[in-house]
Amino acid sequence: MEEKSVQAEVASYTGRLFRDNFGKGPSSVYVSIKHPFITIYLSEFLAPMEKVLIGQRNFMKIEENRDLLMKELLPEIKATLRVTADIHVENIYYDWSLSNRTGILVGVMKEDQEVKEHSEFPDYPHKLEIQDEIIKVSEQAEKVPELVDSLYLNSRTLIIERMGILVEIEKELIRSGFRESLRLSKRRLEKRMLDAKVIETILGTPVIDTFVDWDFDLDKSHIIIILKPKKS
Structure with missing residues (x-):
């Protein structure tokens, strides 16, 4: 599969996954791939209940709830990346910018141990x-x-x-x-x-x-x- 097709497939899947599990998906999903990373950047992502909590300045509660849900979703995301895009991700990291209504997922792809220990980024x-x-x-x-x-x-x-x-x-x-x-x-x-x-x-x-x-x-x-x- 060509890289643009992979990016589009991952973006579409991520949008559906977050919509199904958070009640509202991001308006846009931007996927970037450059070994050993894949990033998934979410924009305009804030569920209706989260808007209420932000109005109450209860940011910690939103992050706690999202962390609990992400623990359940990460294995599915890894499996889907492997099956649909042939991307073998070892670990996934994530964070949110609630004030900007954005978020990021960073997947680190599996590497040969010798390559991992002796490589530097350009x-x-x-x-x-x-x-x-x-x-x-x-x-x-x-x-x-x-x-x-x-x-x-x-x-x-x-x-x-x-x-x-x-x-x-x-x-x-x-x-x-x-x-x-x-x-x-x-x-x-x-x-x-x-x-x-x-x-x-x-x-x-x-x-x-x-x-x-x-x-x-x-x-x-x-x-x-x-x-x-x-x-x-």
Whole structure:
């Protein structure tokens, strides 16, 4: 199947899945594929009941409910990507921007272990500056990551991958069963600390959305920055 056909198939499936399970689907779904990532960006995604909760400024409740539902949906999404698009996803990360009514799903495809251990993402303009800024934010929020790398999927999607960022108190909270509380708190903290104006200055283009999620078991995190494409 051609890439555009795969993207259209995944976008259509995702829209139906979210409509069936959340009561309202996103108005648009944008799919990007560049090994080892597939991203699914949702726009105008907010269920009727969630609008009420936002009016009450009960953002935490929305995220808690979405996390519970996503735990049920992730195995189905993985299986569907494998069967319909021949995309073998190892892990899926996700996050929401409730104020913008957007969301992101990031699938990490399975790789050969030797390739995984010896690969770096290609360079792009200002890559080191972006990664230095992420290191500064990580140091303030947790600690300096053991590894940082980043990849442009396309002109509007930048993914930054971090390894080894959890501090001991966070690891203890995870062992004590406070994963969800830690995840929600870290989302708010890091997105508050990520300065869009600094990113915009480095890359020379406006930031539309910023997302972040973690795999606590692997001590890995992904930051996704959605940019306004530059005019050609």
